[in-house]
Amino acid sequence: MCNHAIITHVTSTVRSRQLGRRAMLGGALAGAALLASPVRPSGARRQLAPRAGEVFDLTHALSAAFPVYPGYTPFSATVTSTIDGIGSLSRQVTLEEHVGTHVDAPAHFIGDGDDVSEIPAGRLVAPLAVIDISARARDDADATVQPDDILAWEDEHGELPAGAFVAMSSGWDRRADDPDAYLNIGEDGLLHFPAWSPSAAAFLIEERDIVGVGVDTISMDNTTSPFFESHVILLGAGRYGVENLAALGEVPAAGATIVVGAPRFVGGSGGPARVLAIT
Numbered sequence: 001m002c003n004h005a006i007i008t009h010v011t012s013t014v015r016s017r018q019l020g021r022r023a024m025l026g027g028a029l030a031g032a033a034l035l036a037s038p039v040r041p042s043g044a045r046r047q048l049a050p051r052a053g054e055v056f057d058l059t060h061a062l063s064a065a066f067p068v069y070p071g072y073t074p075f076s077a078t079v080t081s082t083i084d085g086i087g088s089l090s091r092q093v094t095l096e097e098h099v100g101t102h103v104d105a106p107a108h109f110i111g112d113g114d115d116v117s118e119i120p121a122g123r124l125v126a127p128l129a130v131i132d133i134s135a136r137a138r139d140d141a142d143a144t145v146q147p148d149d150i151l152a153w154e155d156e157h158g159e160l161p162a163g164a165f166v167a168m169s170s171g172w173d174r175r176a177d178d179p180d181a182y183l184n185i186g187e188d189g190l191l192h193f194p195a196w197s198p199s200a201a202a203f204l205i206e207e208r209d210i211v212g213v214g215v216d217t218i219s220m221d222n223t224t225s226p227f228f229e230s231h232v233i234l235l236g237a238g239r240y241g242v243e244n245l246a247a248l249g250e251v252p253a254a255g256a257t258i259v260v261g262a263p264r265f266v267g268g269s270g271g272p273a274r275v276l277a278i279t
């Protein structure tokens, strides 16, 4: 299915689901008013109040032991100079652009998409929204973020701020020390981990203003979207992704700012990043 067809299909599906939800929540008149304007009714916004100035590291430490997506080469490092030898330590590292906590640039899936050096700096600092599906992920390794999860977040915190970075928190980051548990390869030979649904990705592109999307798992797509539909929708719309995020469960659901330290590899499809959240 092509990118446009995917977006058209999931957007119409989402719209019909929104209609149902809004009718239930506020009656037909309120639903019509909401459809006419994307602005939430005043008083809907209710932010948490995190301690100002707190910095959260959303980055996994990267070593050869960090789990990698099948087909990729694990991180490795060779010492090329030592303090005992020539007076300074340096290593030559080998890394795939998609190992560890890393950015997916549009060029990862889109032929003429921006490479990682071309992502505007202004998009790498953004209001952070954390959507927690950890309760569902405990029972269902293939759980995905649905449009209703975004709407439930908005019921509590107000509409996603313009230019938001929206991250899925599934609790999966706590498995990263155990590659078998993190990759969770089933008897079917497939990886099973939480991710974004294409319908939620399309909702963010069509109905909201976002700069990017994150996951605390190894990919934005899981077995429920085997053709990487969420990647295609998000990267095809010029947004970027961040995979293998850590510690999202400790960050306020709303009110923090994310700083994505993407590398500027010319021609790069992405690359390892230091990612911080600041309240």
Ligand SMILES: [Zn+2]
Residues within 6 Å of the ligand: 097, 098, 102, 103, 104, 243, 270
């Ligand atoms: Zn990637």
